[in-house]
Amino acid sequence: MKKLIAILSISLFVFSCGETETKEKDSKNNSKEVKETAPDYIQIGMDVTNTAQSTLLKHVGQAMKMGGPNAAIQYCNINALSITDSLSEANHVKISRVTEKNRNEKNVLAQEDLSIWEYYKTGAINVQMPDTLVDFNGKKVFYRPIYIANPTCLNCHGQQGTDIMDVTVAKLDELYPNDKARDYNMGELRGMWKLEFEK
Ligand code: HEC
Structure with missing residues (x-):
């Protein structure tokens, strides 16, 4: 509970820094009022993860329909999605997914992710934990938990032998x-989106 409060107060702190600062320029040079607004990191975080997630699901869903899980596996890499680069560029943010039981070696939790991950793990099954914005010495990082919220996920992250077809197990092994990302059940915490904003 202490941790929760600490995290919430960090988020609130960042929220309160998002106020609009209004600066009036010298009226002599005839310029109008200039507004400087700090980015709304939480809103951007939600928008970017929603877009990335739905693009990912769309590609995976289509590929599953056409060719089953083995055909869809190649669409599961967020970095391989064309949308990722444009989202990153437009929002000056690095997008990744991180987790404790990772499939791709690159998606392993970093030291800085651990406290948020431990916090998300305290959530009960089928309860969506809140998005979190953290300030690491000026670097803003947005986190959003990812759950096994859809039975489709089990085709590649569920129980081997029942949910994951043998041919898919073979492909994943190859x-x-x-790979640590198997044997999940519905509703379990699978990972988290991590958005690192440029300073
Ligand atoms: C067609 C098989 C397939 C399906 C269906 C699938 N995944 Fe994955 N998932 C993968 C593969 C393959 C990777 C590794 C991608 C990479 O190399 O970055 C992965 C990676 C991930 C990661 C990144 C962390 C890691 O372990 O590397 C998360 C989080 C994730 N999947 C969640 C989900 C969720 C949630 C669903 C359901 C909405 C889902 N996946 C459905 C195959 C699948």
Whole structure:
């Protein structure tokens, strides 16, 4: 509970920094009022993760329909999505997904992610934990938990032998020899979106 309060107060702190600052320029040079607004990191975070997530789901869903899980596996890499680059560029943000039981080696939790991850893990099954904005010495990071919220996820992250077809197990073994992202059940915490804003 203490941790929750600490995190919430960090978010509130950042929220309160998002106020609009109004600066009036010298009236002699005839310029109008200039407004400087700090980015709304939480809104951007929600928009970017919504877009990334729905694009990912769309591609995976289509590929699953056409060719089953083995055909869809290649669309699961967020960095391989064309939308990621444009979202990153437009919002000056680095987008990734991180988790404790990672499939791709690159998606492992960093030291700085641990406290938020531990906090998300305290959530009960089927309860969506809140998005969180953290300020790491001036670097803003937005986190959003990712759940096994859809039965489709189980085709590639569920129980081996029942949910994941043997041919898919073989493909995953081939592509991800150190895969830890199996044997999940519906509603479980799978990972989190991590958006690192440029300072
Ligand atoms: C067609 C198989 C497939 C389906 C369906 C699928 N995934 Fe994945 N998932 C993968 C693969 C493959 C990776 C590794 C992608 C990469 O190399 O970055 C992955 C990676 C992830 C990651 C990044 C962390 C990690 O383990 O590397 C998360 C989070 C994730 N999946 C969540 C989900 C959720 C939630 C669903 C359901 C909405 C889902 N996946 C459906 C195959 C799948």
